[in-house]
Amino acid sequence: MKRKLILEDGTVLIGDSFGWDSETTGEVVFNTSMTGYQEIISDPSNYGQIVIFSYPMIGNYGINRDDFESIQPVIKGVVVKEVCDFPSNWRNEMSLDEYLKHKRIPGISGIDTRMLTRLIRNKGTMKGAICSMEADIESVLARLEGTIDLNNPVEYLSTTKPYPSPGRGKNVVVIDFGLKHSILRELTERGCDVKVVPYNMPAEDILTLNPDGVLLSNGPGNPAELDQSIETIKAIQGKIPLLGIGLGHQLFALANGCSIKKMHVGHRGSSYPIKNLKTGQVIFTAQNHGYEVDEHTIDHSTLSITYRSLNGNSIEGLEHKKLSAFSLQYQPEASPGSEDGKKAFDEFMQLMTTKDGKVEHHAEKN
Template identity: 50%
Template sequence: MQARLLLEDGTLFTGKAFGAEGQSTGEVVFNTGITGYQEVISDPSYCGQIVTMTHPLIGNYGITRDDFEAIRPYIHGFVVRRHEPVPSNWRAEYTLDSLLKEYGIVGISEIDTRMLTRILRNHGTMKGILTTGSMPVEELKEMLGMSELMRDQVARTSTPTSYSSPGDGERIVLIDYGAKSGIVRELTKRGCDVVVVPHDTTAEEIRRLKPDGIQLSNGPGDPKDVPHAVATLKELIGEYPIFGICLGHQLFALASGADTTRLKFGHRGGNHPVKELATNRCFITSQNHGYTVLEDSIKGTDLEVTHINNNDKSIEGLKHKKYPVFTVQYHPEAAPGPYDNSYLFDQFLDMIREHKLAHPKAPRQAEIVAAAMKGDL
């Protein structure tokens, strides 16, 4: 079956369909990863996007239960040079084609993904429509022109209810803006008692959970589309140690008085070099984002830049000058790799322990007595 991808600038790609039949619109982006297509497909940060893989062979190692980063994929389409229908991998449980069919995701192969990537790099990401139908191109252009990019991706991907991953270590409240499961995995690996809460959980509701620290997750879309999250963080900064990842990094910057802007074509892949300014050490990182913190907006705030991207010099890490808060734009939980940056979770827990030593809490009995005397119990 034939499939077509039409960009908003009028460029048309015609190829071979795989996955589900139908059509969908979304922001067309590209990912430079060589492996990890299953993790890319199931990363909630791609919600509303048609993802192009620059590596030419996709599907060759199949799909396995253990590699999902969310309960289901959220992408709006998948674009590859060559789709391999028969995987060769002892871990494979089913095919890429069957995964896309199961969730109604249209795929297209046998197109020039190098040309498509060059267009996106030169002109920036743009809207596109991916279809297996026979609708005339002029009608597709009209549909694409009338469509709008999603603005509610965080609400679509965040957990609707709180849940926990119990542990006997520090209690971490993970605010889910579209979190990858790798974040919970890294925290539980370190013995943390993790409580995952929805994106619109209030500061008071988080306080009731008695966290030792707060983890801000990754997530899709423009950070300015979730102003309630910024308002909540403004209340929490200074009360608890906080570690933010990707969208959580951008929300922290907004809550601290900085500003964000859209990148021309974003950073998506597992080969992005990031320099840690304190040591001049370069780390290879996994990234997936289309927005960045504006460097000029840092002036006059209590923020300090800790990491920069070695390719375009954009901000990749921040910390607060007064409070125990640090954030990074990239993915230390990787999935797909590289795994060089998982040490940041250890750094987060060390920060929590130092904060607890510097700010010892009153015994629980004293808290109960004080609350009873105030009439709160």
């Protein structure tokens, strides 16, 4: 069965239907990862988005039980060049088509995703719709024009009650802004006793949990909308070692006087090179963000830039010069992606252990 993909600029593409048979609208973005489609589809940071996979074939190793980043995906749609109908992998439990049907997520295949990626890259992120062949194009465009982005998607995604991920090591509080499960896996592997708390838990309640460290998780949306969370970070930093990841990095920046701006297309992929400005080392990282820290607003007496993207020169890491706190724009949990950035969790462990609370950004030894 045929389907249409309609973008708000009037572009109309015809493809084949797979996944759930319904219409959907969302922010159309592209992801350049060659693998990891299961993690991308289940990443809460993709809330409300129709994701274009630029790699030519998606679904060839199926869906397994281990690689989910959330229980219920919040992606709005999937666009691919070719979807694999008969996946082959020892961990495979169902096809991508079966999974999308189960989770009620529409997909469209047979699209020239390289061309579409270039279009988005040149014109910028835009709204779009996956719809039936019978849908009236003008009506769909009018609906897209009138679509209002949901304010504070974090409120929808964040846990409403605290819950534990028990361990016997460092007591870590994770503030859930749209948490990826891989972050919990990395902390668990290091023996941490983790408590995941809602995004709007007051600072005084977090401090009563007596954490050795606080981690600000990834998540979707515009961080400037999270005023209460920004105030919470201001109250926590200086008292407890702190690590911000993704949206957490942006919130950490806002709490220290920076501004955030929306990117033209964002960074979404699994092999983005970034440079450690202290050591000169270049690592490859996973990325999934549409906002970035405005470098012109950084108070260099308070924050130092630790990492910088080699694709666009954007800020990829910040460190507080006086307090035990640092943040990363990239995804150190690397699901999917290069595992180069996982040492950030070791640096967080070091931050919770050392007396002076300063992280040493060592270069990897060959």
